[in-house]
Structures are given as structure tokens and as C-alpha cells.
Amino acid sequence: MKFFKWKKEKDENSATGSKIASTNPVVDVTPRAEQQLYRGSKQLYSENIEENLQSLFQRLPDPNLVTEEFIIGSRSKTKVVIAYLQDVANTGIVAEIKNRLKGIKAEIIPDTSYIERNIQDSIWSPFPQVEIVSKVDLTLTALTQGRVAIFVDGCPNIIIAPTTLFDLLDTPEDAYRRWFVASSFFRIARFISFIIATLLPSFYIALTSFNPELIPSALTITLTAARENTPFPIYIEAFILMGIAEVVRMVMLRMPNTTGQSISIFAGVTLVLTGLVTNIISGPITIIVGLTIIASFTIPGFDLRSSIRIIQFFTMLMATIFGLFGLAVSVFYILIHLSTLKSFGIPYMSPLGPIELSGWGHTILRKTSVDMPQDETYKPKKK
């Protein structure tokens, strides 16, 4: 493995930062099987910051690619490097990121999450306000959008800031798939899945508990028949089953790979089957919870997925107490939060709110373009 040589220049504008430029970048990083990819680079970042920066310089040998180094952590003296394209990235956003990094007063930086929680706009928001990537190609596209990459020594994940909800719902396949119509179709399908994951159990509770007249008659009869011998009201069933699903998911995460999967599948199937056979839970709620869990796995980011699970319980609670009206109010609350949330000055729901049609081509849909479409979402410098 070859390491590239560093040429450091003191940054005149920054008290702690220093500019780094590369010469002859060559690197070989062993790919790790972290996610299923059908197309696109499988090269992942390593835990060595210098290797990671080499990978970036190798893929993007642009003289406008600027990196600046910060030392953060009073004890760990962790090297943190930001990278951006100086002819694209918005000067105000870069300056704000540097200011927030300089403001971090931590003793140690064991992970990027320590940086993330110190630089994000709102600590109370359930929605992540930066994007975490572990692939080099994703960093490239982010930099060309005018975003900033933050590398932390010892971490294989890179922070990309700012971000929007639509970028968090993006997957590499959306950009790499040959046919733009298919990409747009799957993107819309993912948005629908996102809505299902957030609202389906609450919608079911509201309809069945408060407004059954809205359900088609034949379906109402089937639902009533299925619930004939179950002892609990629908909302209790929903909360129990959603709770069990969360426990099973936690087991999958905590246990070693093969053992964890076997135990969680066995436990999940046994519990559901026993519940159904003994009439403790009804069939329809099992379908609803199953569909919700499947839909939640279409959300690409781990942090966003975790947040949606919490939000599910909030909407369920509102629907349990206030029915369809409660569901509508909970959607209003979520949308109010999303419309007031910002990531480094960029509205979180951009390009839908505010509407910026130039950004729809590679966020909400994917337009047919041979080039990476340039949009105004991250307020890049005008070329």
C-alpha cells in the first residue's frame, strides 16, 4: 500500500485550520461488505484518515478541492479534516462549519457522532441534519453539489453537511441506474414507503377505532370477524406488536450476525404465531405491523430509520386518543417541525419547501441527464 505525501499550507483565514493539498495520490482500500450494491463503486473508507483523503484525491484530482485540518479533543487531539470544492461550495456554509468545529469542547472524539451532535442545528430534532456516508463515490457527488465532507481520524464514516431530507432518502442506485424513469419510479416508491412506515399503524388505529364507516363494508366484516375473540382493543394490540417488533430488531443488532438473525427470526415467528393461535392478537394487525416494518427498511439511513420508529409511536398515540383528527394534527406537527428545521442554513425540506424546481431532477425525481445535474439546493457559487 502506498501512502501519498502531504503538502501543508497554513490557512490565513483560520486560526486552527491548515490547508492540505495532495501530490500523486494513490491508494488501495480493501472493500468491506457493508451493504448490498448492484452497481457503482464498492470502495469504502477505512479507519485511517490519510488513506481516506488519498482515496478522495485519487477520485477527484481537482485543484479546487480544498482540505483544512483541525485538531479537536483536549485529550485525544483527534485530526478532523474538512474537504470542499472551493469554486462550488457556498462560502457562508463553509465558514459556519469551520466555526462550529472550532467551537467543539470535547475531551475525546471516538466517533463522527461526537462531531455530528456538536455541529447540528437542533439537538431536539429526531431528524439527522447531516448525512453519514462510507463510500468515496458518494463523497464526490456531495462535493460537486457544493456540500462539505468532514473526515475524522479513526472513523470509517464521513459526515456530509449540509443535508436535506430528500438527500437522506437517496440511494446510490438512484443515480447509477441506466433508465431515469425506473429511478424516478423507485424514488417515489421509497417516499410512499417512508409515509407508510410513519403513518400506517396510526391510520389503521384511527380508522378501525373511530371511523370504521370509511372502510369498505366487505373489509369491515373481515376485520370484525378476525377480531371476534381477541381480548384487547386495537390500539393495545398495535402497541404490543410494534413493541415486540422493536425488541426483535434490537436483538438482531446486538447479537453476533448469524446467531442474532436466527434468534430474532425464531423469536419473532414464534411470538406472532402463538399470539394468533391463542387469539391474543388478530391477523389484520399482524399484517399492518409487518408492512410497516418492511416499509421502514426502505429508508436508507440508520439514524433516519431509528427516528421514524419513534415518530411511529407518536402518531399512534395521537390516533389512539384523537382518531383521524389526531393523526392529521400529528402530521401537521411533523411537517411544522420539518418546515422550520434547517441544516447549516439550508431548509431541510428543500427543494419541496421552498420549491426549487432546479433541484427536483436529482432529489424528488431523477431527470434524464448525461451529466450530474447542478441544482441550487445548497446555494453553490454561480459558475
Add this chain to the structure above:
Amino acid sequence: MTIKDNVQDKIDPRVIPLIFFLTIIEFKLFVMDRKVFLIAGRDSWLSALIGGVLVTLGTYFLLRLMKRFPQQNLFQYISQIWGRPIAFIISIGYFLFWGSYLTLLFNNTGEVNQIFFLEKTPILMPIFLLALGAVWLVAYGLVAIIRFIQIISPIFIISLLLSISLSLSQVEIHNFFPILANGITPVLKGAILYTGYFHGLEILLFLSPFLSDNTKIFKPALAGIAFLNFLAVVFTILAIGILGINNTNQMLWPGFAMLSLIEIPGFPAERFELFQTVPLLITAFVAISVILYLLSYGIIQVFKISQKKTVVYLIGLLTVLSTLLIPDFAWCMKLREVHIYAAIIFIYFLPLLTLLLSVLREKRGIIHEK
């Protein structure tokens, strides 16, 4: 160098039609212009048509006034035009107008919720929940409200277009004849009253300082109001065409009754129209938020109060409590009808006088270099 210097949070003038749709429609989708129906009868669609021209004309004058003072809102320039004492009285008038309208909106929402969703829940509970959301949104300012409108508008537009397209087949042409049976006078009276249903149009007078480009506002604003008028005419035609004028006049919710006749092949839900309460809730919430913004920030500006959030929360609480002063739903509907006349004064008459006076006294806004 800060983010604010580089990333300006401004409103694109092209979203003005969306602002109009979600702010002005509120309960009119279900209640419709009842008073116009009572006066003009089966010729109400003609009143809507003529009234639409008047509303567009009114919008044009509001835009002219806005153009004279591109970087100020109404409360900032009326003192230059009217003089301080009169400007203060006008401001108080606007506060009473918005305050009473907000109370009526809250009361309507609570009543609607009780009728359609939660029969046994006390009326204050849903009002409080909506007020909480509105106060939260308003505390972030007008730009956040407009962003919310943009995000939620697809749900509203899809629901509305679905309702219209599914209702069209039910229209019976004979319900419109004979045309002008009672002469033109009721139609003209109805047209004037129709203009009073455009509560929320006055937001134009407060948008100026937040727009990214003040010079490009005429086209989207006029196109937006023209399309809104077109929708109003279509809904009036649908109500008369489907229900007939006698039924329309007798019903409390003609729009809702009209939607309840919708049948979707293969969709055997008994009360499909309940799904259409979604756009109603959306528009009601947006209207509440916008009016709460105008009222609270107006008070903040006129009385030079620095505790902005406190004022917003206090106004929210006071208007929620003031709904207790309305004895019942019949009173609420009656007060809404009276409020139409106040709307004509505050949305058209006063701004038009202000424009005339500013032209006569050659007053113009101060333009700051960017």
C-alpha cells in the same frame, strides 16, 4: 462571513398562488358562499364570475400599493400616508378584524371536528391542539409558514382536484334555468358580497419585505387569484348543478353534501366524503396560522414589543379562550356572515384609500440598496 449573508431566506414570488389557495379557501370549500346563494339564487355562478373580476381588480390595486412600498409592510407605511393618529386607529381596526376572524376560525374548526370526528370530545381540545401547532409555526415567522404551505400543498391540490373531477358527472344542467329570473340586481349584490369571502388576501400587503424579487410579483399573484376565482365558480356551479338551489340554500354544509354524493366505482366506503375533510383541515390550519401571524406580528410592530414569542403565545391563548364567547354554531355562522362586510372594508376599501392618498401625497417607500 455568516450563513445569513450567503443563504438568504426569501420567498419566491412564484409560490404566491399556493399561498392564496391555502390561506383563502379555509372552510369555504364546505360552507361555500352561502350568503351569495341566498341573494342571487341559481344565478350565484354569475355573481361569482362578476365578483371574480372585482376581486382580481382589488388584487391589482393591492399589488400597486405593494409596489409603491416594496420593502415595507402596511403597518410600516400607513403612518407616512395617513399620519400617526389615524394610522394607529387603522391598525387597531385591523387587529380587531383579524382577532375576531381568528376566533371564528378556531370555533369553526372545533365545531367541524365535533360533527365529523370526535363527537364527545370537548370543543376546546381540538382547538387547543391546532392552536399549539399554529403558535409553534408562527413563532418561526412568515417564511416558515410559507415553507409549510409549499410542503403541504400537494396533498391539498390532489384532494381538491379529485373531488372536482369526481363531482362533475353529477351536474344537472336544468338546475341553472331560468337564468336571470330575478333580474341583474341580485346578481350584482351577490358579486359585491362574494368579494368579502376572500379573507386572507391582505397577506399581500405584508409579503413585500420577504420576497426574493419584488418586481416579479404581478403575474403570479394575478394568475393565482384568477385561478382561485375559477375554482370558486366551478364549485358554485357544482353546488347548484348537483344539489339544486333550494337544497343548497337549506343546507348548512352544501359543499360537504355535494361531496357525499360522490361514488367511486369499486370503492364501497359509505362515507367517502370524510376523506375530503383532509383539505378542509389543511386549509383551516394554514388560514389560522397566517391570520395569527398577521395579528401577532402586527401588534409586535405597532407597539414595538421585543418579546415576540411571548406575544405569539399570548395571542394564541387569548383567541382560543375567546371562542368560549360564541354561544353556539348558529351564532358562529351568523358572525361569519357579518364578517364578510368587515372584510370588504379591510381588504379592499382601506388599502385602496391608502393607495389613492399615497398617490395624491406623492408618498413612496424607501428602497434600501442590497
